[in-house]
Amino acid sequence: MFGWTVTAVAVCSVLLTVPMAAGTGSGTSCEEARLKCAYRTGCGMALNNYMLGCSGVVQRASGASHCPEVCQHALIALTSAEEGKELISCKCTDDMCKQAKERVEICRPHVELATLNETIVSCRVAQWICKADALCSTALDYYHRFCRSMFQGKRCTNRCNNSISILRRQEKAAKLVACRCDGQEDYDCPQIRINMERLCFPPASSPASPSSTAAPTSGTVGSAVTTSTLVLMSTALGILLQAT
Structure with missing residues (x-):
């Protein structure tokens, strides 16, 4: 659908795991949640933006103190999509997925604040x-x-x-x-x-x-x-x- 290469899909499997997931997550695997989102027009676009906008955050070592605005925006949009919400509580099946969640955790405060009903965003x-x-x-x-x-x-x-x-x-x-x-x-x-x-x-x-x-x-x-x-x-x- 998006013309992704095999390499891009491999990178996507690591990046497209959203923060805010508590504990071990729901029964849905993150791989399944990603695929469901990817095949939905709006969610697929948000997911692709997330892959591009948050790659730097995921690739950095744990303890990074800054979440770039472009990553914040991508996460806010992705977690606002119905299919994207499943990525919030999906269950990681490998260490790379778990590590990605930990690193993107730096963006949690920005995303949670922006998605409140009363919050005015740009x-x-x-x-x-x-x-x-x-x-x-x-x-x-x-x-x-x-x-x-x-x-x-x-x-x-x-x-x-x-x-x-x-x-x-x-x-x-x-x-x-x-x-x-x-x-x-x-x-x-x-x-x-x-x-x-x-x-x-x-x-x-x-x-x-x-x-x-x-x-x-x-x-x-x-x-x-x-x-x-x-x-x-x-x-x-x-x-x-x-x-x-």
Whole structure:
């Protein structure tokens, strides 16, 4: 699926073992958990990113005091995927697997903090979490397809609004609700938020009433949208600009 060489697969068997595993783990072997993840589109991508981003951590001697940001992001995304969660408690069957878990343990505090529901993460991390889930990733793809005019500051079409509504309903898009622009994006995150608010959800011309401020139903996207919804939609579109 990913065109991996035999060497890459061998390296993967060592690297793709997630920290946070307590004791001897569940009854599922780490090899089985890796294979299940690899054949799922979103989890497979997150797993591949983990192999690349955390190789330096795994290859270092125990006692390393730093977990690189790229490894943190890869771990957060991988452990957010449904199939990736099995890698948390899988059972190692060899010493190399156990050693990998021990070395990546340095990343545990960062990963556990970022995955708490109340934690606000950067929009880059929120993007990785969404893309690690097949449904959320698909919603982002449709959003990208139908909102190009809005990205450019021109207009927000009905199709764009509908794709936003679909994206909002994805569980793995939750971190996009309040993610922060950290200035390290390869797009203008703050400006994109402004475009979204101005074009897709302009302020109502008349004073708001209780009915006009209610959240839209699952099948409707109106002009009255909560602030958190605006943040979600605004930051999510920035994610998609990277694919253009």
